[in-house]
Structures are given as C-alpha cells and as structure tokens.
Amino acid sequence: MVLVTDTYQSRVDNETTILMRQDPIIYSDPRAEVPHGLAHHQLKNYQKNGFILLKGLFSEQEAGLFLREARKMTADPKIRRREEAVAEPGSDAGRSVFMVHRLSELYRQLVSDVRVANIARQILGSEVYIHQSRVNLKAGFSGKEFHWHSDFETWHVEDGMPRMRALSCVIFLTENNEFNGPLMLMPGSHMHYISCAGETLQDHYQQSLRKQRHGIADPAALSFLAERGGIQSMKGPAGSVVFFDCNTMHGSNSNISPYPRANLFFVYNSVENTLESPRGGLKPRPEFMATRQDFSPMVPLEPAYGGRK
Numbered sequence: 147m148v149l150v151t152d153t154y155q156s157r158v159d160n161e162t163t164i165l166m167r168q169d170p171i172i173y174s175d176p177r178a179e180v181p182h183g184l185a186h187h188q189l190k191n192y193q194k195n196g197f198i199l200l201k202g203l204f205s206e207q208e209a210g211l212f213l214r215e216a217r218k219m220t221a222d223p224k225i226r227r228r229e230e231a232v233a234e235p236g237s238d239a240g241r242s243v244f245m246v247h248r249l250s251e252l253y254r255q256l257v258s259d260v261r262v263a264n265i266a267r268q269i270l271g272s273e274v275y276i277h278q279s280r281v282n283l284k285a286g287f288s289g290k291e292f293h294w295h296s297d298f299e300t301w302h303v304e305d306g307m308p309r310m311r312a313l314s315c316v317i318f319l320t321e322n323n324e325f326n327g328p329l330m331l332m333p334g335s336h337m338h339y340i341s342c343a344g345e346t347l348q349d350h351y352q353q354s355l356r357k358q359r360h361g362i363a364d365p366a367a368l369s370f371l372a373e374r375g376g377i378q379s380m381k382g383p384a385g386s387v388v389f390f391d392c393n394t395m396h397g398s399n400s401n402i403s404p405y406p407r408a409n410l411f412f413v414y415n416s417v418e419n420t421l422e423s424p425r426g427g428l429k430p431r432p433e434f435m436a437t438r439q440d441f442s443p444m445v446p447l448e449p450a451y452g453g454r455k
C-alpha cells in the first residue's frame with residue numbers, strides 16, 4: 147500500500163500520471179473592481195484558458211527603455227560572469243539573466259508598477275512578492291527552444307512551492323511574431339497537473355536552465371492536453387504583456403529568424419504560498435532562482451520612466 151501525502155507529487159515514479167488541479171485559479175472576487183486590474187470578462191478568460199494577452203499594456207517607448215536596459219545588462223562583463231547569467235546550450239551566447247529586479251534599478255521599479263502588480267494581486271487574491279525574475283534573450287538565428295513544461299511542477303518539486311497560487315508576467319521587449327519563437331501556451335492545460343516520470347538530480351538547475359531534462363511531460367500527456375485545448379502562440383508588439391498561471395503548459399521554439407525576441411519575466415507568488423523544503427530531500431536551489439530570503443509584499447507604484455502613457 148502507498149500513502150500519498152503530496153497532492154502534487156512528481157518525479158517519484160516511472161509513470162506519467164494526469165491529476166486534476168486542486169486549487170482555485172482566481173483567488174479574489176471577480177466582480178470586485180481593482181484599479182488597473184482586469185475587467186470581469188478578462189478574468190473569466192484567464193480562468194478558462196489559464197492566461198491572458200494584453201497587447202500594448204506598456205507603450206513602445208517604455209518597452210524601448212526596458213529593452214535598452216536588458217541589452218546593457220547582458221553586454222556587461224560583470225553581469226555575464228555572475229551565476230545569474232545563463233548561456234545557450236552548446237555556446238556562450240546569452241540565454242537568460244535571472245533576478246534582474248535586483249540587478250537593475252529600472253526593473254526593481256517595474257516589478258512594482260501598478261499596471262502589472264495589481265493584476266497579480268487581483269488574480270492571486272493577496273499581497274504578492276517576486277519568486278523569480280529573468281530576461282530571456284532568444285537572439286536572432288541562435289536562440290534555442292524551451293521544451294514544454296509546467297513551471298509549477300518545477301517550483302513544487304525543486305523549490306517546495308506548496309500550491310498553485312503563482313503566475314508569470316511576461317513583458318515583450320521586442321515584437322513577438324510567428325517567426326522568432328513566440329511563447330506557446332495550451333489553453334485549459336492549467337486544469338490538469340502532469341505528474342512526471344523520472345527523478346530529479348541534485349543541482350539539476352545547472353543544466354535545466356539551458357536545456358531541461360527532468361520534469362518534462364511525456365508526448366502522450368502533451369497530446370492529451372493539446373487535443374482538449376489546442377495551442378496558442380502569444381504574438382504582439384513590444385510592450386504587450388502575457389499573464390499565465392503557474393501550471394499552464396508552455397514552451398517555445400528556437401529562433402532561426404533574423405529577428406531577436408527578448409522578453410522579461412516576473413514571477414509573482416502569493417505571500418500565503420511561500421516556499422517550503424524542496425520535495426524528495428533535495429537541497430534548495432540558489433536564491434537567484436527561487437527567493438527564500440525576501441517574501442516582502444510589493445507596494446504598487448506608479449513610476450515615471452520618462453515616457454509613461
């Protein structure tokens with residue numbers, strides 16, 4: 147007999163199992179009006195699909211400022227030497243830089259910008275803090291793919307995030323189009339949890355950030371999700387924003403086009419969902435990937451970047 151005490155156990159078996167989600171999606175009253183929050187119909191869409199695309203939430207001028215900051219950081223040798231900087235598999239080209247909201251004053255303000263912070267607070271129904279932030283560069287010609295995964299599966303197993311009460315906010319720093327490897331999401335996939343086969347090795351992150359090997363849903367599970375809800379790609383001009391639930395199945399193709407695709411990711415977690423111990427006796431991942439030292443709530447601000455809409 148096996149007693150299962152973890153609702154979302156994963157990587158403990160040789161079999162993939164599909165479980166039902168056990169948590170809400172919207173944690174606040176969807177009829178309550180929130181300044182800079184989503185309208186009722188937008189919340190309903192988020193609830194049904196597990197994501198929402200907000201075209202032009204930031205102006206192109208603001209996005210230009212955010213992109214210049216990303217370029218400046220990723221060209222800086224001092225930053226490139228840090229462990230927050232992750233290279234593409236098989237080369238030295240920059241793939242991601244993590245914890246950008248601590249490395250950059252501009253991004254420190256941006257995570258608290260009321261236009262994004264209030265949507266996170268509204269969906270998660272509480273105060274929120276930043277669990278992880280990063281910029282993904284996906285350069286023209288050389289940017290590599292991100293295989294299908296649920297972020298929550300990784301954050302639950304490797305970081306000890308207890309429940310599905312977190313989301314990603316993706317700010318497009320360049321246009322995301324059909325050519326440059328846009329984010330692909332499976333609508334409705336957030337309602338099922340794919341408990342993955344296999345195990346996790348200690349320090350898996352050292353290679354998973356370049357190319358993920360554990361916590362990958364198998365082809366049958368991915369086909370099951372795609373048959374139910376299909377796949378949508380998130381395309382829009384620089385300054386557009388996607389919010390997606392921590393359990394929405396997602397990935398993106400490599401970028402063989404000449405057009406770079408740079409996106410900024412902020413992961414907001416509820417202050418009522420702070421990290422416990424990683425599952426399976428793993429030691430915690432470094433602070434730059436999964437904050438444990440600072441669960442202080444965001445105070446929404448209205449920063450003036452010099453080009454505010």
Ligand code: 6CS
Nearest residue numbers: 292295297300355358435
């Ligand atoms: O391991 C992580 O936390 C990260 N990996 C991926 C592929 N997406 C989410 C997250 O940034």
Ligand code: FE
Nearest residue numbers: 295296297396
């Ligand atoms: Fe992800």
